[in-house]
Amino acid sequence: MKKYTILLFTIMVLCFATSCEDLLEEKTYTALQPSDFFNRLEDAEITLNAIYGELRYSDITRDAVTLQEVCTDIHLERSGGIFTFNEPIEEFVWTSSHQWLRDDWERRYRGIFKANVVLDNLDPITGDEQRKAEIRAEAVFLRAFNYFLLYDKFGPVPLVTTSVTEVTDRPARASEQEMIDFMVSEFRDAAEVLPLTPPRDQYGxxxxxxxxxxxxxxxxxxxxxxxxxxxALEVMNLGIYDLFVEGNRTELFSPDNQRDNEFIFVSVMSNTPNNDTGDGWLSHVVPRGYQWQYPPRQIFAAEYKIRSAFIDTFEPEDERLDAFLFEFVNADGDTIVLGEDNARSLKYPEYPNQDASRSSDDFPFFRYADVLLCRSEALNELNGLNQESVDLLNMIRDAAGVETFLVDDFSSAQEFKQFLLAERGREFHTEALRRQDLIRHGVFIEMAIERGKSAQDFHVRYPIPITEIERNPNLIQNDGY
Known part of the structure; x- marks a missing residue:
């Protein structure tokens, strides 16, 4: 029996040895190369469309609120399994092992890779030249926007501008200036080609x-x-955007107005029921016992809440207060008052077309209100207290139903700057801008310390995920981590 086993093993080895070369040379019929696929503009657009899936905030809880607002004076989160991920962010004890930082990094680079695939394979395709130019500009913008999102959280990162890479490639981080110059050039190039209205009449x-x-x-x-x-003035001079003033300020985010021309660029959520590409914000926010307007819907254990100190910055007549839930009537008819540090942001309201845990609220990356306040702030930095800066602030306040100001109402440019920062919080809460605003104003760390957090100067940037450091020895970690 032993002799037969050895003989059989020897025959198998000899057969494998003689056929190995043929196996390696066998033609593969099931794998597609880019050259097999990119033959039409429609093919390029399929890959282009996949980038939006990487940008979509299927749960704005992570990238938008946890990483950008739980670490600020606006949001906090309690309860549920995701408190494990929120607590280190709130307490300023996050590390390079945080899963949501890793997920964000990977999604951004998947989007960059897909944009590079489009750009690397677009030139040989023949067809409508205008459409081809728009696809190229769109890919350039989306690549740069992914880098912008990375730069906001991590600082300079490796600039990968081709999809043709080797497994052994280990790109180092770009310098600050290289990173900035690249994004400026890409955004400017895209702006030269992209139309005033969405390409091919496709919103988003x-x-x-x-x-x-x-x-x-x-x-x-x-x-x-x-x-x-x-x-900012270039955007204003395009003449196609304005502020929503046709109703209560909070109605801007309602189903009837979510495509208002105050929105400049958004992450489009699906409006198809029973899908997993909608926005899951509300199920993470509303308290137990809350009665849905469009049931049935799930209420998760997670509870994203608003700090009372932030609510106190609003004037009583401010229409933007209507975006918050302060009390509700439960199924038994009892009025439940939420109390201290327990209000909820319902900025993204219920939609009729939704499934159990997701709705079709688009998430705004850019709004016209932001453009106006950016110019207001920049002019104040350049010229000191001035009429145009106050006028631009007044446009936002007038839309919100609160009193406007005269230049003389502010004693200095510094006082105006402080008020403008507070106004930005009232206008853009739950839109992932607060961390960036506080860092720019130089108060991110100071305000965290005042809240009793373990904040240090290096926390203005998140750490590069440890998984990326382990994969690439040329990546240098941010200071402090």
């Missing part, structure tokens, strides 16, 4: 205004006030 695609607004926000981030003021 970037426009000239979106590219210029992204550039404005980048200039604000790096405190380049001259270019920020000038680029």
């Amino acid at each position: 695609r970037p426009t000239k205004g979106a590219a210029l607004t992204a550039l404005t926000k980048l200039y604000m981030m790096i405190r380049d006030w001259d270019n920020a003021a000038a680029t």
Whole structure:
């Protein structure tokens, strides 16, 4: 028996040895190369469309609120399994092992890779030249926007501009100036080509205004006030955006108005019931016992709440207060008052077309209100207290139903700057802008310490995920981590 086993093993080895070369040379019929697929503009657009899936905040709880507002003076979160992820962010004890930082990094680079695939394979395709130019500009914008989101959280990162890479490639981080120059160039190039209205009449695609607004926000981030003021004015001079003033300010986010022309660039959520590409915010927010307007809907254990100190910055007549839930009537008819540090942001309201835990609230990346306040802030930095800055602030306040100001109502440019920062909080809460605003104003760490958090200067940037450091020895970790 032993002899037969050895003989059989020897025959198998000899057969494998003689056929190995043929196996390696066998033609593969089931794998597609880019050259097999990118033959039409429609093919390029399929890959382009996949980038939006990486940008979509299926749960704005993570990238939008936890990483950008739970670490600020606005939001906190209690209860549920995701408190494990929220607590380190709130307490400023996050580490490079935080799963949501890793997820964010990976999603951004998947989007960048897909944009590179489009750009690397678009030139040989023949067809409508205008459509081809728009696809290229759209891919350039989306690649730069993903880098913008990375830069906001992590600082300079490796600039990968081709989809043709080797497994052994280990790109180092770009310098600050290389990173900034790249994004400025990309946004400006995209703005030169993208139309004023969404390409191919498909809402949610970037426009000239979106590219210029992204550039404005980048200039604000790096405190380049001259270019920020000038680029914001370019957006204003396009003449296609304005503020929503046709009803209560909170109605801007209602089903009837979510495509109002105050929105410049949004993450479009599906409006198809029973889908997993909608926005799951409300199920993470409303308290137990809350009665839905459009049942049935799930209420998760997680509870994102608003700090009372933030609510106290609003004037009583401010229409934007209507975005918060302070009390509700439960199924037994009892009025439940939520109390201290327990109000909820319902900025993104219920929609009729939704499933058990998701709705079709689009998430705004850029709004016209932000453009106006960016120019207001930049002009105040450049010129000191001035009439135009106050006028731009007044446009936002008038839309919200609160009193407006005269220049003389402010004693200095510094007092105006402080008020403007508070106004931005009231206008843009739950829109992932607060952390960036506090860092730009130089008060992010100071305010966290005042709340009793373990904040240090290096916390203005998140750590590069440890998984990326382990994969790439050329990546240098941010200071302090």
